[in-house]
Amino acid sequence: xxxxxxxxxxxxxxxxxxxxxxxxxxxxxxxxxxxxxxxxxxxxxxxxxxxxxxxxxxxxxxxxxxxxxxxxxxxxxxxxxxxxxxxxxxxxxxxxxxxxxxxxxxxxxxxxxxxxxxxxxxxxxxxxxxxxxxxxxxxxxxxxxxxxxxxxxxxxxxxxxxxx
Amino acid sequence: xxxxxxxxxxxxxxxxxxxxxxxxxxxxxxxxxxxxxxxxxxxxxxxxxxxxxxxxxxxxxxxxxxxxxxxxxxxxxxxxxxxxxxxxxxxxxxxxxxxxxxxxxxxxxxxxxxxxxxxxxxxxxxxxxxxxxxxxxxxxxxxxxxxxxxxxxxxxxxxxxxxxxxxxxxxxxxxxxxxxxxxxxxxxxxxxxxxxxxxxxxxxxxxxxxxxxxxxxxxxxxx
Numbered sequence: 189x190x191x192x193x194x195x196x197x198x199x200x201x202x203x204x205x206x207x208x209x210x211x212x213x214x215x216x217x218x219x220x221x222x223x224x225x226x227x228x229x230x231x232x233x234x235x236x237x238x239x240x241x242x243x244x245x246x247x248x249x250x251x252x253x254x255x256x257x258x259x260x261x262x263x264x265x266x267x268x269x270x271x272x273x274x275x276x277x278x279x280x281x282x283x284x285x286x287x288x289x290x291x292x293x294x295x296x297x298x299x300x301x302x303x304x305x306x307x308x309x310x311x312x313x314x315x316x317x318x319x320x321x322x323x324x325x326x327x328x329x330x331x332x333x334x335x336x337x338x339x340x341x342x343x344x345x346x347x348x349x350x351x352x
Numbered sequence: 353x354x355x356x357x358x359x360x361x362x363x364x365x366x367x368x369x370x371x372x373x374x375x376x377x378x379x380x381x382x383x384x385x386x387x388x389x390x391x392x393x394x395x396x397x398x399x400x401x402x403x404x405x406x407x408x409x410x411x412x413x414x415x416x417x418x419x420x421x422x423x424x425x426x427x428x429x430x431x432x433x434x435x436x437x438x439x440x441x442x443x444x445x446x447x448x449x450x451x452x453x454x455x456x457x458x459x460x461x462x463x464x465x466x467x468x469x470x471x472x473x474x475x476x477x478x479x480x481x482x483x484x485x486x487x488x489x490x491x492x493x494x495x496x497x498x499x500x501x502x503x504x505x506x507x508x509x510x511x512x513x514x515x516x517x518x519x520x521x522x523x524x525x526x527x528x529x530x531x532x533x534x535x536x537x538x539x540x541x542x543x544x545x546x547x548x549x550x551x552x553x554x555x556x557x558x559x560x561x562x563x564x565x566x567x568x569x570x571x572x573x574x575x
Binding site: 247248249252253255256291294295296297333334336 | 360361362392395396399400401402403404406407409
């Protein structure tokens with residue numbers, strides 16, 4: 189089993205704990221999350237899993253709403269390409285994620301805060317890896333700019349002086 | 353239908369920057385079909401603009417409403433309650449919709465969120481093409497149902513011109529030569545004799561050359 193480790197240091201109070209919303213397809217990622225649990229895999233507690241009947245159910249509005257409500261990162265986890273239970277749902281999700289990434293770039297939120305992942309129900313380890321990967325990415329990008337208190341808190345924790 | 357495309361978010365943000373309470377209005381007709389200004393697009397834009405405002409620390413509200421048709425006063429009237437609370441109305445209708453809202457609410461600042469492009473149709477999911485130039489004097493019966501006025505880059509009535517190369521227009525490789533299409537279709541239908549006739553210059557007074565146009569149907573008028 190591969191070692192999954194996040195940048196959130198053990199024991200120490202992290203400077204910033206990201207809030208990440210994961211839209212997980214019932215047929216793959218959601219079951220993979222279950223498997224990750226059965227395998228007692230550790231992954232950061234930054235992920236809020238939302239079950240969807242298919243990644244193709246995820247609409248651009250829902251992705252943006254998550255950011256509007258203060259999510260620091262969002263990802264959609266769908267079946268492996270070619271394995272969608274509804275044939276093309278994950279391809280549709282991929283296009284929508286790409287479109288919303290562009291919107292995020294346009295409004296200065298950084299498209300990297302949003303990602304699409306593909307996995308199967310048997311990939312519990314991969315599920316944990318994705319959680320770590322996304323947490324690390326968001327740790328690097330910092331809190332969402334629409335949460336000024338979190339941005340300020342992080343700056344303070346990093347010893348930066350507030351710009352006047 | 354009228355085909356339109358969204359203006360870039362930065363441009364829209366600039367148009368509404370003086371507002372504190374913005375109402376985004378969608379239209380349930382053409383722009384819903386071409387996925388530029390329907391209910392879904394309205395919600396996406398509203399969410400994106402709310403995020404942008406939050407990011408900039410701007411205080412304000414962005415409300416939404418999508419009506420059946422922006423080009424009809426009785427539907428535009430349904431907006432009254434929300435328009436009252438807004439200081440700027442951002443219409444995701446075509447240019448017609450923007451103007452009908454502006455006419456209905458003379459004291460409101462109404463801005464367009466779309467660039468209205470052309471009269472066209474869906475050729476496949478996500479792709480819309482121009483088909484009608486609204487010239488006001490249809491000649492499709494002479495050209496096998498393919499419009500040279502709008503599909504020929506030069507709008508010539510006796511084509512093709514010398515720029516027709518292997519079925520493509522010289523303007524761009526992805527534009528088919530309308531006159532090649534007309535020839536192929538008439539040949540297939542055995543109606544090539546239609547091309548023997550020389551078409552005189554078109555009377556453009558029925559088009560924009562005659563100024564803004566109006567269509568009146570007496571029997572449809574109530575008063």
